[in-house]
Amino acid sequence: MKKILVVEDxxxxxxxxxxxxxxxxxxxENVYDGQNAMYKVNNEQFDLIILDIMLPKLNGFEIxxxxxxxxxxxxxxxxxxxVSTIVKGLSEGGKDYMTKPFEPLELLARxxxxxxxxxxxxxxxxxxxxxxxxxxxxxxxxxxxxxxKEYDLFLLLIENVGKALSRDNILNKVWSINEEIETRxxxxxxxxxxxxxDLKDEIKTINKIGYRIEKLN
Numbered sequence: 001m002k003k004i005l006v007v008e009d010x011x012x013x014x015x016x017x018x019x020x021x022x023x024x025x026x027x028x029e030n031v032y033d034g035q036n037a038m039y040k041v042n043n044e045q046f047d048l049i050i051l052d053i054m055l056p057k058l059n060g061f062e063i064x065x066x067x068x069x070x071x072x073x074x075x076x077x078x079x080x081x082x083v084s085t086i087v088k089g090l091s092e093g094g095k096d097y098m099t100k101p102f103e104p105l106e107l108l109a110r111x112x113x114x115x116x117x118x119x120x121x122x123x124x125x126x127x128x129x130x131x132x133x134x135x136x137x138x139x140x141x142x143x144x145x146x147x148x149k150e151y152d153l154f155l156l157l158i159e160n161v162g163k164a165l166s167r168d169n170i171l172n173k174v175w176s177i178n179e180e181i182e183t184r185x186x187x188x189x190x191x192x193x194x195x196x197x198d199l200k201d202e203i204k205t206i207n208k209i210g211y212r213i214e215k216l217n
Contacts, residue, residue: 005041049074081099132155
């Protein structure tokens with residue numbers, strides 16, 4: 001079940017949002033100021049944040065700057081309806097912007113759309129998150145610098161968790177070149193992934209075949 005954080009300082013509005021989202025079977029937590037919002041984000045996992053702009057202690061834009069933008073999709077929900085504020089919210093990483101007063105069912109529809117988009121673009125494996133849209137990988141919320149081919153190889157592995165992939169298959173899908181250099185090229189990149197992502201136990205060598213990334217328990 002998806003979990004949503006609502007950051008809204010007016011309790012009546014926060015409760016309206018919470019009741020609306022529960023119609024969509026979401027788990028919802030409300031906080032009423034920016035500092036508590038950051039504490040929640042740093043200590044819990046959320047699938048989406050609904051964020052007001054005018055908040056005590058830290059405003060919505062200050063929160064946005066501190067949050068890993070590629071990790072949690074954010075919908076701004078604010079009484080501020082001037083074009084410059086809306087553009088700022090979207091250009092600085094917000095996935096959507098709604099103004100108050102709002103229609104609860106429209107908010108629910110937008111939440112469902114953004115979560116669907118996020119789920120399509122995000123792959124996770126243990127403490128590793130891969131964002132297909134951004135082509136970046138994070139481990140423990142810290143960006144890991146992968147080369148383009150290392151990224152493509154890791155994506156192939158986690159899209160085929162538990163499956164043995166031959167070196168030929170890997171080479172064709174990641175490099176699209178002939179097999180003369182398969183061992184040197186594929187094996188080297190596997191070694192780099194094991195090292196950079198601390199996956200030496202999870203990426204298994206399948207004798208005379210290739211590699212498999214293990215299913216998580």
